[in-house]
Amino acid sequence: MAITDNMPKEIPSTEPKISPMGSIIIPGNSILMPPISQPLQWENLQNDFELDLNQHYKKLIHLRNDNDVLKQPPLDVKYSNNENKTLVYWRVDNNEKVIIAINLDTNSHTIDLEFPDSGTWYDHINDFEISIDTNWYGGFELSPLTSYVFTSSETSIQCSIGDINQDTAINVVDIVALVNYILGGTLSDEGVCASDLNGDTVINVIDIVALVNTILSL
Ligand SMILES: [Ca+2]
Numbered sequence: 001m002a003i004t005d006n007m008p009k010e011i012p013s014t015e016p017k018i019s020p021m022g023s024i025i026i027p028g029n030s031i032l033m034p035p036i037s038q039p040l041q042w043e044n045l046q047n048d049f050e051l052d053l054n055q056h057y058k059k060l061i062h063l064r065n066d067n068d069v070l071k072q073p074p075l076d077v078k079y080s081n082n083e084n085k086t087l088v089y090w091r092v093d094n095n096e097k098v099i100i101a102i103n104l105d106t107n108s109h110t111i112d113l114e115f116p117d118s119g120t121w122y123d124h125i126n127d128f129e130i131s132i133d134t135n136w137y138g139g140f141e142l143s144p145l146t147s148y149v150f151t152s153s154e155t156s157i158q159c160s161i162g163d164i165n166q167d168t169a170i171n172v173v174d175i176v177a178l179v180n181y182i183l184g185g186t187l188s189d190e191g192v193c194a195s196d197l198n199g200d201t202v203i204n205v206i207d208i209v210a211l212v213n214t215i216l217s218l
Pocket residue numbers: 162163164165166167168169170171173174
């Protein structure tokens with residue numbers, strides 16, 4: 001076939017390209033700007049709601065880091081009700097068992113909640129535990145707009161974030177304790193738990209900065 005002036009000289013590439021400004025260009029589609037890195041906005045932690053949200057995200061990060069089964073399949077849906085906006089699913093493998101129940105409705109709903117085993121199950125989001133003789137909890141009430149994440153872990157370490165020495169006060173003594181720990185000192189399990197202020201499971205100078213900012217904001 002003869003090539004004419006109306007025919008494209010080459011097949012347009014569909015591969016994303018990087019523009020001179022660093023943007024990602026997808027041919028025939030859109031321009032995606034790269035993420036803009038920003039410093040941690042500690043000043044956002046000004047009121048109870050923001051502090052509570054910060055603690056909630058820390059819990060979720062710890063849960064994910066402590067349970068590899070949350071990072072991969074299988075995801076086994078056990079119950080769903082579109083009308084009531086409720087969902088129960090398991091993330092279970094041979095080593096870990098996590099049961100998630102969600103109520104996205106503004107009304108509470110009561111369901112029979114199935115677990116893999118009998119025994120004690122701990123809800124990490126709302127900090128309570130239940131004990132069951134079979135693998136069912138009959139008539140479990142799902143509060144409005146609430147999620148539950150159960151594991152069979154008998155205990156999870158409870159601590160007051162920032163109160164490194166766990167004396168119920170957060171002050172300069174905790175800064176000293178945290179610095180000592182980072183420099184090679186020791187802490188109790190609760191102290192280590194309290195030291196990870198930004199919830200990234202690593203204890204380092206960022207946690208010192210966060211602790212100082214917490215104390216300055218008290
Ligand atoms: Ca303290």
